[in-house]
Amino acid sequence: xxxxxxxxxxxxxxxxxxxxxxxxxxxxxxxxxxxxxxxxxxxxxxxxxxxxxxxxxxxxxxxxxxxxxxxxxxxxxxxxxxxxxxxxxxxxxxxxxxxxxxxxxxxxxxxxxxxxxxxxxxxxxxxxxxxxxxxxxxxxxxxxxxxxxxxxxxxxxxxxxxxxxxxxxxxxxxxxxxxxxxxxxxxxxxxxxxxxxxxxxxxxxxxxxxxxxxxxxxxxxxxxxxxxxxxxxxxxxxxxxxxxxxxxxxxxxxxxxxxxxxxxxxxxxxxxxxxxxxxxxxxxxxxxxxxxxxxxxxxxxxxxxxxxxxxxxxxxxxxxxxxxxxxxxxxxxxxxxxxxxxxxxxxxxxxxxxxxxxxxxxxxxxxxxxxxxxxxxxxxxxxxxxxxxxxxxxxxxxxxxxxxxxxxxxxxxxxxxxxxxxxxxxxxxxxxxxxxxxxxxxx
Numbered sequence: 264x265x266x267x268x269x270x271x272x273x274x275x276x277x278x279x280x281x282x283x284x285x286x287x288x289x290x291x292x293x294x295x296x297x298x299x300x301x302x303x304x305x306x307x308x309x310x311x312x313x314x315x316x317x318x319x320x321x322x323x324x325x326x327x328x329x330x331x332x333x334x335x336x337x338x339x340x341x342x343x344x345x346x347x348x349x350x351x352x353x354x355x356x357x358x359x360x361x362x363x364x365x366x367x368x369x370x371x372x373x374x375x376x377x378x379x380x381x382x383x384x385x386x387x388x389x390x391x392x393x394x395x396x397x398x399x400x401x402x403x404x405x406x407x408x409x410x411x412x413x414x415x416x417x418x419x420x421x422x423x424x425x426x427x428x429x430x431x432x433x434x435x436x437x438x439x440x441x442x443x444x445x446x447x448x449x450x451x452x453x454x455x456x457x458x459x460x461x462x463x464x465x466x467x468x469x470x471x472x473x474x475x476x477x478x479x480x481x482x483x484x485x486x487x488x489x490x491x492x493x494x495x496x497x498x499x500x501x502x503x504x505x506x507x508x509x510x511x512x513x514x515x516x517x518x519x520x521x522x523x524x525x526x527x528x529x530x531x532x533x534x535x536x537x538x539x540x541x542x543x544x545x546x547x548x549x550x551x552x553x554x555x556x557x558x559x560x561x562x563x564x565x566x567x568x569x570x571x572x573x574x575x576x577x578x579x580x581x582x583x584x585x586x587x588x589x590x591x592x593x594x595x596x597x598x599x600x601x602x603x604x605x606x607x608x609x610x611x612x613x614x615x616x617x618x619x620x621x622x623x624x625x626x627x628x629x630x631x632x633x634x635x636x637x638x639x640x641x642x643x644x645x646x647x648x649x650x651x652x653x654x655x656x657x658x659x660x661x662x663x664x665x666x667x668x669x670x671x672x673x674x675x676x677x678x679x680x681x682x683x684x685x686x687x688x689x690x691x692x693x694x695x696x697x698x699x700x701x702x703x704x705x706x
Contacts, residue, residue, distance in 0.1 A: 298382035322368035359391035359415030391416035391463030391474035416463025499643035500673035505651035509542035517657040527674035532557035535578035543585035555676035567599035609692025618648035633659035644698035
């Protein structure tokens with residue numbers, strides 16, 4: 264009997280040991296260690312970064328969680344299979360962004376997933392992309408800059424110098440906020456070549472990080488404009504201006520024929536959509552004759568406050584593409600001024616021209632009336648408004664130009680007239696009613 268009791272007790276102990284061992288084994292099978300030594304081994308790129316950590320014994324893989332900037336929530340963005348695979352590259356990240364990461368190990372037991380605790384958080388960042396920079400010199404001693412702002416940067420840093428290596432002694436540095444996409448540099452050396460580059464910046468903690476430099480742009484600075492030798496400052500002069508061209512019917516060409524015949528010049532305010540392979544020849548001829556290229560917005564569909572910066576810039580781009588020179592003058596559609604147009608004209612280095620004599624050629628389409636309005640309205644320093652898209656205007660110009668010349672007027676561009684009569688270059692972004700009257704509130 265005693266032997267039976269001992270055997271039974273032995274079996275009970277054995278069963279308990281087996282059960283205990285089995286329970287421990289199950290717990291061990293479900294348990295996975297914590298990730299340690301998480302580190303960022305590659306950061307400071309524009310769209311990717313690389314993480315690395317120590318291997319966790321018994322893990323089947325690892326889960327990577329990401330939080331963007333100051334958001335509290337983490338999202339699982341990647342799963343890495345294999346306990347020995349302890350490195351991952353995260354791609355397609357947003358430029359100029361601060362990220363936080365944490366990693367945990369996992370294992371699969373009987374088709375269920377078990378995870379360890381998260382690693383301590385690590386912070387990484389991506390850099391802003393390189394901005395695209397455009398540079399032009401539209402007036403003496405100055406440089407007009409524009410740059411793209413789609414890099415995600417919190418700001419931009421500009422460097423300019425006379426040597427392409429941007430040596431510390433000669434390089435100048437300027438910083439701009441994220442909302443700014445243009446600037447005018449003044450008091451530069453006329454006729455000197457400057458080199459320009461920009462890069463985006465962002466804040467990471469208490470430090471500032473910079474993205475890659477843009478492509479270096481080189482530009483020769485414009486010199487003080489010299490008036491044509493045939494302009495006599497002491498004799499009366501007028502500026503003929505033409506809106507809405509170039510004409511599709513050849514009227515612009517006819518007007519240029521008259522100007523060339525009498526050694527006269529004019530300012531042409533063009534609409535961007537009218538510049539094409541058939542009309543760009545007029546722009547080139549205007550330049551050959553010494554005429555002034557003007558901007559009248561891209562499509563003339565917007566007026567006053569509805570005119571956007573893009574309406575203006577797109578027209579200047581079209582003019583440049585057609586003849587290799589950007590406009591130096593601007594006229595508001597309908598003469599309705601707005602702060603957007605004024606600021607954009609200043610950025611683009613363009614004066615703004617209103618008028619002091621309106622021939623109303625668009626309304627009458629009558630050569631005799633147009634001639635009368637121009638001849639009787641003209642005075643020394645006046646700006647005369649016409650439109651070169653009407654054949655009736657071309658007919659009138661054939662009479663107006665010789666009549667004004669006979670009266671002793673010199674026929675010049677708006678900018679030439681202002682400089683000749685004031686002794687100073689006209690100011691970009693200021694609207695001239697005639698050679699001396701400035702009014703920036705026309706409606």
